[in-house]
Amino acid sequence: MLTYLTYYQPHKQTLSSQGTCNCVLSHSDATGQRNYSRALDNLVTGLGLFDVGGTTSTRPIFTHYTPAGASRLDRIYISPNLQRKKQRVETIVAAFTDHLAIVMRMETSDPIPVRERGLWRMNTTLLDEAGFRQLLQEKWDFWRTHKKYYPTTMMWWEMYVKRMLRQTFIWEGTMRRRDRRTMENFCYEVKRNLLRAQTDHAIKATTLKHMKAKITRLRHEEQKSLFLNNDERD
Secondary structure, eight states: OOEEEEEEETTEEEEEEEEEOSOBSSGGGBSSSOOBOHHHHHHHHHHTOEEOOOOOSSSOOOSEEETTEEEOOEEEEEOHHHHTTEEEEEEEOOSSSSBOEEEEEEOOOSOOOOOOOOOOOOOGGGGGSHHHHHHHHHHHHHHHTTGGGSSSHHHHIIIIIHHHHHHHHHHHHHHHHHHHHHHHHHHHHHHHHHHHSOOOHHHHHHHHHHHHHHHHHHHHHHHHHHHHTSOSOO
């Protein structure tokens, strides 16, 4: 599959094609038997596109590992207009695919959008855990001792309890995100070290798949916030 992304600018059109082609165009892009595509070769040559992968015969870069070998199935092709704007290309590990990701950085004059601070919403999913409910009960018993410092129960609730509830939920969420990020960074580091190591491709493929499953489980917890921070229409 080959996907085309077309960018329109005043009096100028640039073309970038990106996708997983499941084939290679040179011997350095695969170990063992390679799947050569004449159609893709003619397409790239006919459109005058540049491969930004950066691989050479002495420094092969692979993006997909299997027990049978490794190959560079993922590539980004750009036109001369985009070639002048290219700044850097790197291959990084990704969590939700058995391929590596190709990241290309380009210069642009477009303004960077700034996201405003959104409305805080309580993460009620924390209440499903017995440990957090116990923590909340202990804090609630302590908060009740402060009721005597306020003229009315309403003022105690509005001026004190609401603020402490928010701080408790924010603190708990921050600690959990920190722990997940630490574990996720460890998994990524294992994957990066594995790719640099002189290890059999079959071992690499198995370990990469195992690390991917761990990162996916960690990300699943973080993705719950998408449902929390959006309404039903979204």
